[in-house]
Amino acid sequence: MGGDRAPDMVIHGLEIAAERHPAARFLLVGDAAVLEPLVSKHKRVRASCTIRHAPDVIASDMKPTAALRSRQSSMRLAIDAVASGEAAGLVSAGNTGALLALAKIVIKSLPGIDRPAMAAIGPSARGDVVMLDLGANVQCDVRNLVEFAVMGDVFARTVLGLTAPTIGLLNVGSEELKGDDTVREAAEILRASHIGPQFHGFVEGHDITAGTTDVVVTDGFTGNVALKTGEGAMKLMGDFLRQVFTSGILAKIAYLLVRPGLDRLREWLDPRRYNGAVMVGLNGVVVKSHGGTDALGFAHAVDVAMDMVVHRFNERIREDLGRLGLDKRRGADKSASVPNKGATPPTPPGTAQMAPV
Amino acid sequence: MGGDRAPDMVIHGLEIAAERHPAARFLLVGDAAVLEPLVSKHKRVRASCTIRHAPDVIASDMKPTAALRSRQSSMRLAIDAVASGEAAGLVSAGNTGALLALAKIVIKSLPGIDRPAMAAIGPSARGDVVMLDLGANVQCDVRNLVEFAVMGDVFARTVLGLTAPTIGLLNVGSEELKGDDTVREAAEILRASHIGPQFHGFVEGHDITAGTTDVVVTDGFTGNVALKTGEGAMKLMGDFLRQVFTSGILAKIAYLLVRPGLDRLREWLDPRRYNGAVMVGLNGVVVKSHGGTDALGFAHAVDVAMDMVVHRFNERIREDLGRLGLDKRRGADKSASVPNKGATPPTPPGTAQMAPV
Numbered sequence: 252m253g254g255d256r257a258p259d260m261v262i263h264g265l266e267i268a269a270e271r272h273p274a275a276r277f278l279l280v281g282d283a284a285v286l287e288p289l290v291s292k293h294k295r296v297r298a299s300c301t302i303r304h305a306p307d308v309i310a311s312d313m314k315p316t317a318a319l320r321s322r323q324s325s326m327r328l329a330i331d332a333v334a335s336g337e338a339a340g341l342v343s344a345g346n347t348g349a350l351l352a353l354a355k356i357v358i359k360s361l362p363g364i365d366r367p368a369m370a371a372i373g374p375s376a377r378g379d380v381v382m383l384d385l386g387a388n389v390q391c392d393v394r395n396l397v398e399f400a401v402m403g404d405v406f407a408r409t410v411l412g413l414t415a416p417t418i419g420l421l422n423v424g425s426e427e428l429k430g431d432d433t434v435r436e437a438a439e440i441l442r443a444s445h446i447g448p449q450f451h452g453f454v455e456g457h458d459i460t461a462g463t464t465d466v467v468v469t470d471g472f473t474g475n476v477a478l479k480t481g482e483g484a485m486k487l488m489g490d491f492l493r494q495v496f497t498s499g500i501l502a503k504i505a506y507l508l509v510r511p512g513l514d515r516l517r518e519w520l521d522p523r524r525y526n527g528a529v530m531v532g533l534n535g536v537v538v539k540s541h542g543g544t545d546a547l548g549f550a551h552a553v554d555v556a557m558d559m560v561v562h563r564f565n566e567r568i569r570e571d572l573g574r575l576g577l578d579k580r581r582g583a584d585k586s587a588s589v590p591n592k593g594a595t596p597p598t599p600p601g602t603a604q605m606a607p608v
Numbered sequence: 609m610g611g612d613r614a615p616d617m618v619i620h621g622l623e624i625a626a627e628r629h630p631a632a633r634f635l636l637v638g639d640a641a642v643l644e645p646l647v648s649k650h651k652r653v654r655a656s657c658t659i660r661h662a663p664d665v666i667a668s669d670m671k672p673t674a675a676l677r678s679r680q681s682s683m684r685l686a687i688d689a690v691a692s693g694e695a696a697g698l699v700s701a702g703n704t705g706a707l708l709a710l711a712k713i714v715i716k717s718l719p720g721i722d723r724p725a726m727a728a729i730g731p732s733a734r735g736d737v738v739m740l741d742l743g744a745n746v747q748c749d750v751r752n753l754v755e756f757a758v759m760g761d762v763f764a765r766t767v768l769g770l771t772a773p774t775i776g777l778l779n780v781g782s783e784e785l786k787g788d789d790t791v792r793e794a795a796e797i798l799r800a801s802h803i804g805p806q807f808h809g810f811v812e813g814h815d816i817t818a819g820t821t822d823v824v825v826t827d828g829f830t831g832n833v834a835l836k837t838g839e840g841a842m843k844l845m846g847d848f849l850r851q852v853f854t855s856g857i858l859a860k861i862a863y864l865l866v867r868p869g870l871d872r873l874r875e876w877l878d879p880r881r882y883n884g885a886v887m888v889g890l891n892g893v894v895v896k897s898h899g900g901t902d903a904l905g906f907a908h909a910v911d912v913a914m915d916m917v918v919h920r921f922n923e924r925i926r927e928d929l930g931r932l933g934l935d936k937r938r939g940a941d942k943s944a945s946v947p948n949k950g951a952t953p954p955t956p957p958g959t960a961q962m963a964p965v
Contacts, residue, residue, distance in 0.1 A: 389780060390788050423828070431747050456840055461840060472788070475812075476826075480838045483817040484817050484837075487733055489845075492849075494869070495866050498869055505865035512851070512855055512859060516849070520845075
């Protein structure tokens with residue numbers, strides 16, 4: 252029931268996803284009276300889907316504290332299905348803050364993980380880049396950053412299919428002495444850890460799109476700002492280009508001449524290709540689709556959830572955490588576990604979810 | 609003596625600056641044996657310039673702690689000239705960390721300012737935007753952010769010529785409850801202050817290039833990452849566009865057809881137009897030119913310094929701080945006053961400086 256054009260958009264997306272993943276079974280959680288007629292119109296959804304009625308909906312502007320009280324919302328029932336093991340994972344285009352808060356409380360963190368984080372994939376000059384945390388934790392300590400690096404490594408191996416992804420820690424300079432104590436201590440631990448050979452050291456803002464490393468690790472405040480700043484900068488250039496190519500008859504002819512190239516650029520930067528932020532570090536697979544996406548984008552978020560389930564994302568994190576051997580003593584930190592402090596992705600999301608079983 | 613192509617680039621830039629500011633007198637600090645033959649070749653520089661010999665140079669990779677020990681470096685002597693009042697301001701394309709550390713110790717902060725910051729201007733869809741801190745302070749407390757807002761306001765009035773610039777505080781969401789205690793408390797103080805009517809509230813990463821506010825305030829870690837991430841994203845798109853327009857004969861024809869528009873885009877985003885990061889909050893005018901800039905970019909940095917001097921930048925900050933009435937009690941913070949923790953702008957700069965008197 253979440254997202255700007257839900258539930259239509261979700262059902263359309265599910266039709267695409269069902270074709271891509273013919274063996275998957277889907278549990279569609281929401282208002283049955285609304286969902287049933289929609290589902291009946293889609294052949295593949297109808298064949299692969301079970302509807303679970305949920306009388307309530309978490310509104311896109313609902314505070315996480317209020318969302319926590321609603322036990323019959325579509326979001327809550329979908330999360331319950333993951334927590335009970337009935338669903339292998341969950342995809343939602345709904346309220347991000349509520350989803351994160353509910354997931355942390357109901358599904359809980361993986362043993363040994365202090366704080367779940369949000370991770371997503373973005374474009375770079377040298378292929379796709381994984382970045383985390385994108386806003387789940389506005390303040391992070393050393394342990395959090397180290398755990399993000401371990402989870403980012405598994406994410407890049409699981410979803411991007413890399414064998415030994417390189418990892419960078421975002422900082423204000425690449426020299427070892429740069430930054431505050433937190434990033435420097437995290438870098439030291441990573442250098443000495445099992446992922447040390449993959450650890451590139453510090454990277455800077457421009458390294459994200461340069462693709463200097465496959466994984467970029469940072470706190471949720473910086474990651475959220477960096478993600479949105481990069482998107483904003485690209486939008487600024489895109490808007491200007493649109494003006495250039497519509498500024499007259501010669502410009503329109505020029506557009507036709509370079510259209511294949513520009514279409515490739517548009518396709519390459521298409522936000523739908525990168526849709527699906529993953530809440531890593533939970534004891535279950537939870538993928539957040541952008542609320543403003545369309546069916547294709549939503550289907551991509553389902554792909555991400557599928558990759559994580561099929562490639563045993565969480566089992567691999569558990570194995571790697573064991574190799575890291577971090578003790579629990581450093582876990583204490585003062586902030587950001589209050590749900591409503593977390594960041595939300597660019598657009599205000601709605602409240603529907605769907606669980607690929 | 610600082611910057612990738614110094615001192616030639618600096619002297620060339622000075623020739624342009626001297627033409628733009630015919631009343632200005634320049635004190636050129638560096639190796640006299642190198643500077644004299646160069647100066648003699650430039651009519652306007654020769655007429656408006658005094659050379660001060662400095663036997664030493666701060667290398668671009670020198671640690672600030674080492675730079676502090678060199679009392680006969682060109683950077684140090686130029687800073688001394690500002691501290692003594694001989695020069696009204698200083699422009700350097702040299703080592704940023706060293707420049708900031710030396711300036712803080714020798715020129716000192718303005719009375720009432722806890723921490724100087726780095727501010728610069730960048731492009732947005734709605735005109736130029738001032739952003740600070742860009743990396744002078746990797747950790748900031750409430751007081752620092754509030755002071756940055758006051759200084760950013762004066763900067764936008766002084767250098768951009770705005771009468772009542774709008775001010776945004778960078779955060780992970782625009783709602784009042786978002787972010788950590790530091791940004792929320794700073795927002796509260798700003799709302800109640802004399803610049804309250806100009807205070808827009810929280811802005812997000814994409815608001816920087818959208819031009820939602822004229823001034824964007826943030827800590828030096830986030831600001832540095834945001835600046836470089838935005839630049840990186842634009843570079844990624846620019847590189848791709850270059851590929852598109854050189855991919856064949858039709859593309860080259862298309863390029864000729866839209867060249868005026870693309871030239872406007874290039875001009876608009878030209879880093880030289882935005883060259884000159886200002887170290888605000890010092891008891892003197894200090895402008896850092898990008899080390900990799902050319903003569904035009906350097907001349908722009910001189911323009912910025914001139915604007916600050918002519919429009920009494922520091923006097924206005926002093927007046928506004930008085931109106932803010934912040935007491936000193938909150939000034940204490942644990943980090944980032946150690947010089948070598950500060951961030952450096954994108955390219956490794958060299959070590960020359962020049963003081964418009």
